[in-house]
Amino acid sequence: MIRKLSNIxxxxxxxxxxxxxxxxxxxxxxxxxYFFIMFLSFGFLMSIGFKELYRKNDYLxxxxxxxxxxxxxxxxxxxxxxxxxxxxxxxxxxxxxx
Numbered sequence: 001m002i003r004k005l006s007n008i009x010x011x012x013x014x015x016x017x018x019x020x021x022x023x024x025x026x027x028x029x030x031x032x033x034y035f036f037i038m039f040l041s042f043g044f045l046m047s048i049g050f051k052e053l054y055r056k057n058d059y060l061x062x063x064x065x066x067x068x069x070x071x072x073x074x075x076x077x078x079x080x081x082x083x084x085x086x087x088x089x090x091x092x093x094x095x096x097x098x
């Protein structure tokens with residue numbers, strides 16, 4: 001169980017890089033308000049699309065470890081949502097404190 005969660009977290013970390021790059025472009029073009037929308041929707045889809053095009057063989061590794069593609073996508077999106085909530089909370093608290 002711990003091994004599966006560790007592998008899912010590794011998958012999430014690889015999608016996070018592309019997602020943050022897409023969101024950084026959105027922040028530069030539209031402002032910080034677009035970050036959360038882009039992070040949860042378009043950025044996540046772009047990172048999954050990147051994995052589908054350029055890293056298809058990575059799914060074989062996860063399948064050999066007993067993790068289906070659907071599990072990877074759902075749990076990765078859940079972690080993306082949790083990250084968004086955490087960033088939003090930190091942003092909100094920092095604006096209230098400072």
